[in-house]
Amino acid sequence: MWKRRAKAILINAELILVSIIVLIPVIWIVMSSFNKGQNLSTASFIPKELTLSNYTQLFKETEFGSWFFNSLSVATLNALISVILILLTAWIVSRFKFKGKKTGLLTLLVLSMFPSFLSMTAVYTLFIVFELVNKPIALVILYAAGAIPYNVWLVKGYIDGIPSSLDEAAYIDGSSKLNTFVRIIVPMSTPIIVYCAVSQFMMPWMDYIIPNLLLTGNKNKTVAVGLYSMISNDQNANFTLFAAGAVLVAVPITIMYLLFQKFLVQGIVAGASKE
Amino acid sequence: MILFLLQLIFVGTEIFSGYLLEALSGQITHFSFRLHGGFFTKGIWGLITLGEKEGGKNGDHSTMLLITGIIAVMVLLVVMGIYLFNIRDAYKTGKLLDETGHCPTTKEYFKNTYSKFFAYVILIPIVIYIMFIVIMPIIFAILTAFTNYNTNHLPPGNLISWVGFSNFKKLFQIPIWSSTFFSVLRWTVVWAVLATFTTYFFGMFQAILLNSKYTKCKTLYRGIMILPWAIPQLISLLVFRNFLNGQFGPVSKFLMDIGLTDHRIAFLADPFIAKITILVVNLWLGFPMFMIMIQGILSNIDKSLYEAAEIDGGGGFKIFRFITLPLVLRATAPLIVMNLAGNFNGFGIIYFLTNGGPVNSSYQFAGDTDILISWIYKLTLEQKLYDMAAVMNIMIFILIAVVSIWNFRRTQAFKEV
Numbered sequence: 001m002w003k004r005r006a007k008a009i010l011i012n013a014e015l016i017l018v019s020i021i022v023l024i025p026v027i028w029i030v031m032s033s034f035n036k037g038q039n040l041s042t043a044s045f046i047p048k049e050l051t052l053s054n055y056t057q058l059f060k061e062t063e064f065g066s067w068f069f070n071s072l073s074v075a076t077l078n079a080l081i082s083v084i085l086i087l088l089t090a091w092i093v094s095r096f097k098f099k100g101k102k103t104g105l106l107t108l109l110v111l112s113m114f115p116s117f118l119s120m121t122a123v124y125t126l127f128i129v130f131e132l133v134n135k136p137i138a139l140v141i142l143y144a145a146g147a148i149p150y151n152v153w154l155v156k157g158y159i160d161g162i163p164s165s166l167d168e169a170a171y172i173d174g175s176s177k178l179n180t181f182v183r184i185i186v187p188m189s190t191p192i193i194v195y196c197a198v199s200q201f202m203m204p205w206m207d208y209i210i211p212n213l214l215l216t217g218n219k220n221k222t223v224a225v226g227l228y229s230m231i232s233n234d235q236n237a238n239f240t241l242f243a244a245g246a247v248l249v250a251v252p253i254t255i256m257y258l259l260f261q262k263f264l265v266q267g268i269v270a271g272a273s274k275e
Numbered sequence: 276m277i278l279f280l281l282q283l284i285f286v287g288t289e290i291f292s293g294y295l296l297e298a299l300s301g302q303i304t305h306f307s308f309r310l311h312g313g314f315f316t317k318g319i320w321g322l323i324t325l326g327e328k329e330g331g332k333n334g335d336h337s338t339m340l341l342i343t344g345i346i347a348v349m350v351l352l353v354v355m356g357i358y359l360f361n362i363r364d365a366y367k368t369g370k371l372l373d374e375t376g377h378c379p380t381t382k383e384y385f386k387n388t389y390s391k392f393f394a395y396v397i398l399i400p401i402v403i404y405i406m407f408i409v410i411m412p413i414i415f416a417i418l419t420a421f422t423n424y425n426t427n428h429l430p431p432g433n434l435i436s437w438v439g440f441s442n443f444k445k446l447f448q449i450p451i452w453s454s455t456f457f458s459v460l461r462w463t464v465v466w467a468v469l470a471t472f473t474t475y476f477f478g479m480f481q482a483i484l485l486n487s488k489y490t491k492c493k494t495l496y497r498g499i500m501i502l503p504w505a506i507p508q509l510i511s512l513l514v515f516r517n518f519l520n521g522q523f524g525p526v527s528k529f530l531m532d533i534g535l536t537d538h539r540i541a542f543l544a545d546p547f548i549a550k551i552t553i554l555v556v557n558l559w560l561g562f563p564m565f566m567i568m569i570q571g572i573l574s575n576i577d578k579s580l581y582e583a584a585e586i587d588g589g590g591g592f593k594i595f596r597f598i599t600l601p602l603v604l605r606a607t608a609p610l611i612v613m614n615l616a617g618n619f620n621g622f623g624i625i626y627f628l629t630n631g632g633p634v635n636s637s638y639q640f641a642g643d644t645d646i647l648i649s650w651i652y653k654l655t656l657e658q659k660l661y662d663m664a665a666v667m668n669i670m671i672f673i674l675i676a677v678v679s680i681w682n683f684r685r686t687q688a689f690k691e692v
Contacts (some may be wrong), residue, residue: 015481209508227509246514259503
């Protein structure tokens, strides 16, 4: 009995401790965003005075509004286009037999592991030729292409699991290929589609390297580049402003993550499940 | 010229036998050859020479030439592929004609092709898109390793030329390059292994505690601990960068206030402390993912296994060692390898926390906490030493690709192809 109680206390104490450690930075940044001072050294855990001035200043004095809009539009478009491309490719790869399927897919997967900074110089030149530099759509083109290799494997694995007798039945009833795809395959693979859509939606919010290279000019920035530029030059000066921006971005994304966590976990497991 | 003649003959035969589709594709290839007559020859010329006339506006732009060269070769290969395919197709229909004495009409043929090559029809645009955006840049990056494309040879002002393997030799023979490379590589490996295993085992530990029958309000704890996974990583990293700032940050101020130290601690500026800090921050960021995964696995383990073990007199630790651990390890092995590869190229955490710093003067353009990928970033974007960065890129790529393929071949998704 005594031993059991000690165990219970220890376990709960550890969990409380870890929870506190997890929460401290989170609470700190939220509190800082309501802080009256401007800089890092005066931002305190328990501000003497709470104020919303950082938030209003964020929209008045910086381009945060357009950064946010840029990120939002890139994220939405990216989710949409990526999902369509991934799903179509995965369906074809899963249901049709043709030469060079396995080799092609594997080559693509391996190539996609190539570190990307250097190839970015080539992409940059290509985009200059097509006059895509400085347009947020350029990001979508890159992200969607980058998403294909891994996700096609993932979704293909999922579609393989849908019994093909279903589509054969549809073909016998005179359904066309595309119709079968839309009516049978798409509804049956909703969980994995949600995973792809959500992960592709999240990604542009936090990618720094590519938008930093391709988009110049303050107005064209995405949120990630904008926030980083706030603290990279002088860490101390704009801190509370940064905190407000960070909170504004993090809150909706975090909520989305928590809402879709079931699908996200399923997606990660699907990519790594062993026999 | 020969190709053109072949195309002419080809088009002639196609029209003669009345295969509209082939004629169309034949004509298109023929047309593009004429239209871009200079494109392919110039592309290949550019790829081989990388330009001959140096300087400014009227000179040759080597990078441009390299890129158009790659595109030209890629297009040529595709056209050749289509061409071979057409010949085979014409041969097949011809054979069919000999056997049945019936010539399929265009409409029939079209329908046939549609159902047979439906897959190709949909895939070809996607493949072209990927070739341009993914494959062409990678080929460019690989080829750069064999040129002298660096800060001394920047187009359009200067020409780039092929230098063979001399960049690779430079990496291993010039002391400052090789010593930096091996030091950075050592820290990269140490970092990747430690980062993965600390998060993995801490995540497992938390998962086991959460699943314990003594734990109260499981959902609350889980909800809190899941936060680092849900909060966008870049935000967390930038917050930590400020949180742990040696000069102004609250943590070092707090430690001073409670009297633990009498001076500010440079969490991110001292070589050794910075490495520890990075690992600790990574633990904060990374453990929830493994915790969630392992919790899922734990709840799927057959309860009767534990009961049987208890009857056989196994203690808590023994049960963990011989039942829980092997089962969890087995189920998460691919995830561990994926995480290892991810950490090996974990650019974000290094770049946003310390920027690779503090700068180490005995290194070639690298700091103490730089891993290979962040070093490559500096070489590419700050130093403009594209040639050396490309060499390093290839090395990393080989390493990661071998490990990942080995790992991937063992997963479910691969076996079902």
